[in-house]
Amino acid sequence: MADPMSVPTYQATCVSGEEAECGEQSEAAFSVAExxxxIEDHFLRTRHARYLHTVSDYRVVLPGEWP
Structure with a gap:
């Protein structure tokens, strides 16, 4: 189950590029909007249009509750 004491974070990595991926990453954000x-700012600066979205959170496993 999700750890009720944690907040998920959202990050993006630019994977656009002809010969190699750009690789620039956003800071960990606490909202999808951030x-x-x-992504919008990076696109306007670079015209890169392909991004990997990552969501990170913490999980708690309690004895007897793991499938």
Whole structure:
């Protein structure tokens, strides 16, 4: 189950590029809107249009509750 004491974070990595991926990454954001703003800003600067979205959170496993 999700750890109720944690907050998920959202990140984007630019994977656009002809010969190699750009690789620039956003900071870990606490909302999808912050991540999307970074993507928009990066796109406007670079015209790169392909991104990997990552969501990170913490999980808690309690004895007897793992499938």
């Amino acid at each position: 991540r999307e703003q970074w």
